[in-house]
Amino acid sequence: MDRPIRTRIVILLLVPLASLVALWAFAVGLTGGDGARLMEISALADSVADPSEQVVIELQRERLASVKLLRAPHEGDVEPSDREGRAELNRQRQTTDSVVAAFRARAASPETGSAVPAAMRPHLDRLLQGLSRLPALRVKVDGGGADALSVIQGYSGTITNVYRMYDSMVLVPDFTMYQQGRAVSALGEVKEILARERALITGVALAGRMTSAERLAFREMVATRRFLHSWALADLGAELSAPHQRLAASPVYTRFATIEDRIKSAAPGLALSAQEAGSWVAGANALWTAVERNQARTAQLLVGKVDPAANEIIVQIAVAGGIGLLAVAVSVLISARFGGRLVRELAQLRDAARELADVRLRGLVERLRSGDPDPKTPEPLTTGGHTAEIDGIARAFTSVQRTAVDAAVEQATLRGAISKIFVNLARRNQALLHRQLAHLDGMQRKTEDPEVLGDLFRLDHLTTRMRRHAENLIILSGEVPGRGWSRPIPIMDVLRAAVAEVEGYARVHILPAPNGALAGQAVADTIHLIAELVENATLYSPPQTNVQVRSEPGVGVLLVHIEDRGLGLPPSQLDSVNRKLASGQDFDLADTEHLGLFVVARLAVRHGIGVSLAPSAYGGITATVSIPAVLVVPQTAPALHSADTGVQ
Secondary structure, eight states: OOOOHHHHHHHHHHHHHHHHHHHHHHHHHHHHHHHHHHHHHHHHIIIIIHHHHHHHHHHHHHHHHHHHHHHSOEETTTEESOHHHHHHHHHHHHHHHHHHHHHHHHHHSHHHHHHSOTTTHHHHHHHHHHHHTHHHHHHHHHTSOOOHHHHHHHHHHHHHHHHHHHHHHTOOSOHHHHHHHHHHHHHHHHHHHHHHHHHHHHHHHHHSSOOHHHHHHHHHHHHHHHHHHHHHHHHHOHHHHHHHHHHHTSHHHHHHHHHHHHHHHSOTTOOOOHHHHHHHHHHHHHHHHHHHHHHHHHHHHHHHHHHHHHHHHHHHHHHHHHHHHHHHHHHHHHHHHHHHHHHHHHHHHHHHHHHIIIIIHHHHHHHHHTTOSSOOOOOOOOOOOOOHHHHHHHHHHHHHHHHHHHHHHHHHHHHHHHHHHHHHHHHHHHHHHHHHHHHHHHHHHHOOOHHHHHHHHHHHHHHHHHHHHHHHHHHHTTOOOSOOOSSOEEHHHHHHHHHHTSTTGGGEEEOOOOSOEEOHHHHHHHHHHHHHHHHHHHHTSOTTSOEEEEEEEOSSEEEEEEEOOSOOOOHHHHHHHHHHHHHOOOOOTTOGGGHHHHHHHHHHHHHTOEEEEEEOTTSSEEEEEEEEGGGEEOOOSOOOSSTTOSOO
């Protein structure tokens, strides 16, 4: 689809402006996204992190109580003897259920749903799925035959989902804050692994010995806890890691690490003494309490850094965004001003080019066609613009104009020369053909042999057709053939004379014509015109079919219909032919297949005769010739017996 110059210039200017706006929006959006992400973390800490941390604490307590119940001594084969442990576990389960229900309600709220980022959603869903498996794990514990290690691992799997959720929550743009957030999450896992160790060793102390699987799991717990602890302290930074560094150097931690080494290096199947078990429980409880306190305090300090960082980013957005928006507005105004001026200059260039093509050059061509020997050269193209490139285009158009004028003059000269050559050759042939017709006429008069008369008649007919083709060259050259009549000729004789100039005249049927005669000045051209149409009808229809010529009076015209039974023409081609017949335009030297149509059009325009083609009822084409009534006079002349009768 063609667009105006203004639209294209606007689009051209919009590309850099849109890029600038997009870059500004991207920068603001990126910075704003960082601030929004920090604010989301602050909101998530209240709506998700704090409730889930409470869930972790209660699950750890329930896990410890479950292991105690499983490893407690039994009386008989019916139920555990430690009724106090059963009551403690039931109370803990109620507390856990209450905390889990509160967490589910917070997680399902619309506010939390909109605040949870896409990266965090799968981990939150897995955590909720793990909590939904908690009743099945409790049934396993209540059966009494469950392995303590498998129960610990069952609770631990759900708790691990919490820390994976924390890892996705701390995806913040500030790298230092991200490192510290991951470190705090790792300290939470350190506390969780410590809780697992406490549950495992508590069960071992109650059972009196440690299995090989429990010892292997304990060693993995110790190695993981120590690795996470050292890694977290390295990423926390000096301010946040100070309490944890002091705890790692304290006697409590040292005694606990010594007991860990003693247990993990002991031989398989070795039982723990009551003193070791007591020392373990006391050391683990003391260390767990200190780790929990430090971890909670560190998390609070880190969350406290989020809001100031978010506010700082918002201030940066306001300053940078305002300056960027001002720069964009100034760029738009400057671009609009220069773009408008460029649009006006291009519009002036367009108007000047249109005037050159539609007025100046067209007028020049018309003057050349009319025979003006000295057409005036159009003036140079001017635009009044101030852009060097547009002035250069105007000068190029002026050069094109000069070239076009030279080419038009040269073409007109060439066409005139060609026309003179055609006319000269055609006149010579015409003179020879007239002499040949005269000789043939004399020979026909002198002989009485029917066979010789037939041959002479065929030669006469062939010479008549050759004369018509010679006249075609004269007509296409814009001249008038020498043949003409000084008196009116009956309509029927005109039709017969036209058919006599066609090779397939035997296939043509002429229906009776109305009374009347054709004015002498139009007889020769009308015969030629109808002969061309009849010849087309015979050439483009099957040889076994007939061509019908009928005439009838119309409103202000005499209508002559030439109807064939050929294949016809497609509607688009038929319309094109009718336009050529109506316009009487100059013939195209390259269009040699339709020279007859150009001849018909020239002859029709010369006398105001209308010619049109339409589909025939028999499937072919009907050519209708509309002869104006001013060319039809009452019939006073006798009928002709030959197409050559008249003034030569």
